[in-house]
Amino acid sequence: MIVFPNAKINIGLNITERRPDGYHNLETVFYPVKVYDVLEAIEADELSFEASGLGIPGDWHTNLCVKAYHLLKKDFDLPPIAIHLHKHIPIGAGLGGGSADAGFFIKLMNEKFRLNLTTDQMIDYARMLGADCAFFIESKPVFAFDKGDEFEPINLDLSAYKLALVMPDVHISTSEAYRGVKPMQVDDSLYEQVKMPLNNWKTHIRNDFERHIFLDHPVIRGVKAELYEQGAIYASMSGSGASVFGIFETTPDLERLQQFGQLFYNV
Numbered sequence: 001m002i003v004f005p006n007a008k009i010n011i012g013l014n015i016t017e018r019r020p021d022g023y024h025n026l027e028t029v030f031y032p033v034k035v036y037d038v039l040e041a042i043e044a045d046e047l048s049f050e051a052s053g054l055g056i057p058g059d060w061h062t063n064l065c066v067k068a069y070h071l072l073k074k075d076f077d078l079p080p081i082a083i084h085l086h087k088h089i090p091i092g093a094g095l096g097g098g099s100a101d102a103g104f105f106i107k108l109m110n111e112k113f114r115l116n117l118t119t120d121q122m123i124d125y126a127r128m129l130g131a132d133c134a135f136f137i138e139s140k141p142v143f144a145f146d147k148g149d150e151f152e153p154i155n156l157d158l159s160a161y162k163l164a165l166v167m168p169d170v171h172i173s174t175s176e177a178y179r180g181v182k183p184m185q186v187d188d189s190l191y192e193q194v195k196m197p198l199n200n201w202k203t204h205i206r207n208d209f210e211r212h213i214f215l216d217h218p219v220i221r222g223v224k225a226e227l228y229e230q231g232a233i234y235a236s237m238s239g240s241g242a243s244v245f246g247i248f249e250t251t252p253d254l255e256r257l258q259q260f261g262q263l264f265y266n267v
């Protein structure tokens with residue numbers, strides 16, 4: 001069976017407090033985008049993992065798909081499988097690529113081996129693998145809070161706009177990004193802010209990682225500035241970076257944007 005895990009962007013990201021478990025409480029809006037990996041699992045004589053496409057750092061035993069397999073195997077009598085992952089979603093991008101693979105892997109296992117898991121049960125398994133993973137079980141626009149793994153559905157449809165996503169040649173580790181952040185409570189919840197007309201987002205909706213990541217990597221600030229220069233209604237770094245997206249009403253200069261990194265357009 002083959003599935004196509006998609007990436008996400010974060011529209012707004014307020015990091016409100018450090019938790020006793022070392023994680024942070026936050027609020028964000030997750031929005032799915034049309035950038036995909038390809039993930040296949042077939043029954044085999046022994047468990048194996050093979051990857052193609054972009055290089056994935058780390059040993060295959062630490063891959064989130066393999067971790068998800070072992071997690072489910074604790075509770076279900078799963079046969080050995082051969083996993084193949086074709087990696088296309090940039091890594092260290094704030095696009096949740098690894099988390100998407102984990103979430104989609106759980107859905108794949110549920111369907112292939114008829115585990116009869118409900119959506120909520122799959123979300124519970126996913127959040128054991130990483131904060132972002134839970135979103136990918138449904139992969140629909142949501143307001144997320146707590147560790148980023150509790151959700152409130154929202155009505156947000158950006159399909160009338162053009163989305164440009166630029167990945168500069170910088171890769172950011174998520175835990176390192178969190179270490180540089182000073183949590184701060186918010187006066188106005190993102191849940192309300194995101195209901196405002198898009199023209200107001202620029203002055204109200206922020207990503208708390210930007211301040212220190214832009215200081216360490218001015219090139220990322222440059223990408224955001226260029227997206228606004230090209231007429232974006234709203235532009236922001238996604239998650240902990242390094243990718244930056246712009247929402248447009250008219251087509252930006254794509255050739256120029258490509259000079260800033262890998263470009264995904266109309267995603």
Ligand SMILES: C[C@](O)(CO)[C@H](O)COP(=O)(O)OP(=O)(O)OC[C@H]1O[C@@H](n2ccc(N)nc2=O)[C@H](O)[C@@H]1O
Pocket residue numbers: 010022023024025026028094096099129130131132133146147148174175178239240
């Ligand atoms: C930056 C975001 O992508 C925004 O959506 C997520 O918050 C990151 O989620 P993720 O990559 O799934 O994160 P995990 O794999 O669970 O955790 C990686 C590291 O990020 C930090 N982390 C993550 C989520 C969170 N709410 N607080 C944190 O402090 C922790 O140091 C943790 O060790």
Ligand SMILES: Nc1ncnc2c1ncn2[C@@H]1O[C@H](COP(=O)(O)OP(=O)(O)OP(=O)(O)O)[C@@H](O)[C@H]1O
Pocket residue numbers: 056057058062063064065085087090091092093094095096097098099101102132172173174239240241
């Ligand atoms: N299937 C996978 N795909 C990519 N990375 C994986 C995967 N499984 C484990 N990893 C590990 O996760 C790390 C980063 O993953 P990912 O691409 O999700 O980060 P990111 O782009 O910062 O996303 P985010 O912070 O939004 O979750 C990689 O360095 C790699 O070691």
